[in-house]
Amino acid sequence: MLSFARTSLEEMLDSLRQRDGDETPKYLPPALPSRPQSKARVITRRWTAQPIFNVDGEDGDVEDRVKRNTLWGNKRRKDGNVDSPSPYNLEEETRVLEENDNIGYFIEKKLRVWCRQPRGVWASGTIESTSGEESVVSLDNENLVEVSTSHLFPANPEILDGVDDLMHLSYLNEPSVLHNLKYRYARDMIYSKAGAILIAVNPFKDVEIYGKDFVTAYKRKATSSPHVFALADTAFNEMMNDGVSQSLIISGECGAGKTETAKFAMQYLADLGGGNVEIDCRLLQSSCILEAFGNAKTSRNDNASRFGKLVEIHFTELGEISGANIQTCKHVEEGNIATIT
Numbered sequence: 001m002l003s004f005a006r007t008s009l010e011e012m013l014d015s016l017r018q019r020d021g022d023e024t025p026k027y028l029p030p031a032l033p034s035r036p037q038s039k040a041r042v043i044t045r046r047w048t049a050q051p052i053f054n055v056d057g058e059d060g061d062v063e064d065r066v067k068r069n070t071l072w073g074n075k076r077r078k079d080g081n082v083d084s085p086s087p088y089n090l091e092e093e094t095r096v097l098e099e100n101d102n103i104g105y106f107i108e109k110k111l112r113v114w115c116r117q118p119r120g121v122w123a124s125g126t127i128e129s130t131s132g133e134e135s136v137v138s139l140d141n142e143n144l145v146e147v148s149t150s151h152l153f154p155a156n157p158e159i160l161d162g163v164d165d166l167m168h169l170s171y172l173n174e175p176s177v178l179h180n181l182k183y184r185y186a187r188d189m190i191y192s193k194a195g196a197i198l199i200a201v202n203p204f205k206d207v208e209i210y211g212k213d214f215v216t217a218y219k220r221k222a223t224s225s226p227h228v229f230a231l232a233d234t235a236f237n238e239m240m241n242d243g244v245s246q247s248l249i250i251s252g253e254c255g256a257g258k259t260e261t262a263k264f265a266m267q268y269l270a271d272l273g274g275g276n277v278e279i280d281c282r283l284l285q286s287s288c289i290l291e292a293f294g295n296a297k298t299s300r301n302d303n304a305s306r307f308g309k310l311v312e313i314h315f316t317e318l319g320e321i322s323g324a325n326i327q328t329c330k331h332v333e334e335g336n337i338a339t340i341t
């Protein structure tokens, strides 16, 4: 049976409901809109695939075959059912499809693999040889290491380095995802997509991607690079087109950049729905006041929030901001508790 952990948002909403039940409210906030159908893609098995090679080339039993098919690729099924676009040339890809379950193919073609190093570090290299459960890998730094074959993962071709949507990776395993995010981060591309989800990696510096020119570019759809502005823009347009409330859920660990991301989203929405300057100003400046009362320095974040926040922005039918409502709730997580000794 599947069970899902409750999100911090759900906990926050519950505590708000509880509080509203305990007290006689002087002001009742408008009911939350019903949750829209998620457009997020269900993550396929490739995310959790275990690295198991077909070392001997024999068919094995059904369970083995299932394992092999979820691992080194099979990004497209042999019946031609296309999973996701790939920049591979088709002829080459067909050959990969026929052979890429086999470790021998990776050795012959000198295809890159990821191998897990001590302390969980990933390193890329090519397989030199394999025997039984062990493989010898020549790392990019020219070191030779012997690792368990089960600690090897197929790497993506270099042409896919830095793709802006992780769904475009041919091999969606942990080292490939980390490598792609690191590659982009090193070039100040802090935003990436995973289908409908936006991933933001905290730059801890000014990356200068939030100015007026960026707002204009996203408003005019002149760029499709992943960005919190693009996410806010999609939400705004869907609200205007479908007449249905939209939600942006921002989550992450302490110091990940949630508060900053929320502020950039509000900045963009205020710009889109600009009309009532006074409301826009109040909305944007509210963060500053809330932070003054509710934030404190911790070991992980100089400006850590000690509260959860639900911001509702109301728009007129013409798309102008008509009001806003901010609810806060106490939210103490382990990373946000400061201890004084």
Ligand SMILES: Nc1ncnc2c1ncn2[C@@H]1O[C@H](COP(=O)(O)OP(=O)(O)OP(=O)(O)O)[C@@H](O)[C@H]1O
Residues within 6 Å of the ligand: 202, 203, 204, 205, 206, 207, 252, 253, 254, 255, 256, 257, 258, 259, 260, 261, 301, 303, 304, 305, 306, 336
């Ligand atoms: N997009 C960004 N650009 C530049 N700096 C950023 C960005 N996002 C976050 N930061 C930096 O990281 C710090 C921590 O970010 P933030 O307070 O948003 O984290 P948080 O996830 O809300 O943390 P907490 O859960 O502890 O409140 C910010 O004070 C800022 O210095």
